Amino acid sequence: MTIPDRPRRSALFLPASNAKAMAKARTLPCDVVILDLEDAVAPDAKVEAREAAVAAVAEGFGDREVVIRANGLDSPWGEADLLAIASSKADAVLVPKVNGPDDIAAYEKILCAAPAELQLWTMIETCASVARLPEIAACAEGGRLSLWVMGTNDLAKEMRAQLTPCRTPFLPFLSMAVAAARAAGIAILDGVCNEFRELDVFRAEAEQGLMFGFDGKSLIHPAQIDPCNAVFSPSEADLAWANAVIEAFALPENQGKGAIRVEGKMAELLHLEQAKRLVAVAERISTKA
Numbered sequence: 521m522t523i524p525d526r527p528r529r530s531a532l533f534l535p536a537s538n539a540k541a542m543a544k545a546r547t548l549p550c551d552v553v554i555l556d557l558e559d560a561v562a563p564d565a566k567v568e569a570r571e572a573a574v575a576a577v578a579e580g581f582g583d584r585e586v587v588i589r590a591n592g593l594d595s596p597w598g599e600a601d602l603l604a605i606a607s608s609k610a611d612a613v614l615v616p617k618v619n620g621p622d623d624i625a626a627y628e629k630i631l632c633a634a635p636a637e638l639q640l641w642t643m644i645e646t647c648a649s650v651a652r653l654p655e656i657a658a659c660a661e662g663g664r665l666s667l668w669v670m671g672t673n674d675l676a677k678e679m680r681a682q683l684t685p686c687r688t689p690f691l692p693f694l695s696m697a698v699a700a701a702r703a704a705g706i707a708i709l710d711g712v713c714n715e716f717r718e719l720d721v722f723r724a725e726a727e728q729g730l731m732f733g734f735d736g737k738s739l740i741h742p743a744q745i746d747p748c749n750a751v752f753s754p755s756e757a758d759l760a761w762a763n764a765v766i767e768a769f770a771l772p773e774n775q776g777k778g779a780i781r782v783e784g785k786m787a788e789l790l791h792l793e794q795a796k797r798l799v800a801v802a803e804r805i806s807t808k809a
Contacts, residue, residue, distance in 0.1 A: 527801065529551050529736040532738075532742065536555040537568065555577070567600075578608065589643075611637075614669060615640065617671075620652045621659050624656060640664035641665075643674070644669070656700075668706055670709065673712065685715075685721055687728070710737040716743050722747060726751040730752060758798060761782075766792065
């Protein structure tokens with residue numbers, strides 16, 4: 521049974537060039553803060569933003585997981601970003617536009633002197649990457665790679681596809697990515713929803729992500745945090761069923777059985793494993809309340 525080290529229901533992107541936004545993030549109920557040096561920062565502000573991100577991480581974000589998204593190695597700032605992040609206190613570095621295992625190897629090489637606990641997270645946002653998901657996922661064995669973030673905006677741009685609320689062109693890629701991540705023991709976050717004013721639209725997309733099996737969702741606005749946390753938290757009904765399954769399998773008369781009846785429904789050992797994971801996740805979330 522694989523249980524996440526901490527909840528990752530909501531991962532909020534913030535421009536590292538915006539000191540006010542970073543300060544506000546310390547008061548927000550998001551599980552993950554991603555300080556962005558890439559898309560959200562203008563070229564002439566990259567160096568200053570890098571310094572600000574490292575300083576902000578040193579100051580701390582409470583119990584939130586803190587990640588810095590670097591510029592790519594094909595940019596003038598990528599390598600310097602990685603070296604700065606490697607010596608920071610960030611939990612992870614998020615890197616963009618990974619196309620295959622060679623890219624992972626290049627990032628791993630530069631981060632070789634970083635503390636062992638620094639994780640490598642990657643964006644899955646190119647046409648090349650979705651064609652090589654199992655190969656990229658395999659890089660997690662023995663390395664830092666531990667999480668993927670879907671980059672649906674960039675993927676839509678490359679595909680010249682329309683990014684509509686139903687996300688029809690991307691559904692095969694979303695399910696393939698989740699399957700590849702699970703096979704390799706990698707956590708995975710759904711891509712951002714560009715709609716932050718119509719929260720019913722956002723919630724529908726988050727519920728779609730939950731249905732696909734994502735651990736959580738990346739966000740672009742604080743208003744998206746509460747509905748996102750609600751969607752990716754176990755419901756009372758789910759927890760009641762999970763506890764009933766665990767209690768039923770623990771009864772002496774059910775020891776050694778592979779399938780039993782619980783509240784009129786059939787439950788197998790795979791449901792017991794799912795139930796234990798759900799309860800463990802709920803317990804971890806409760807410690808953040």
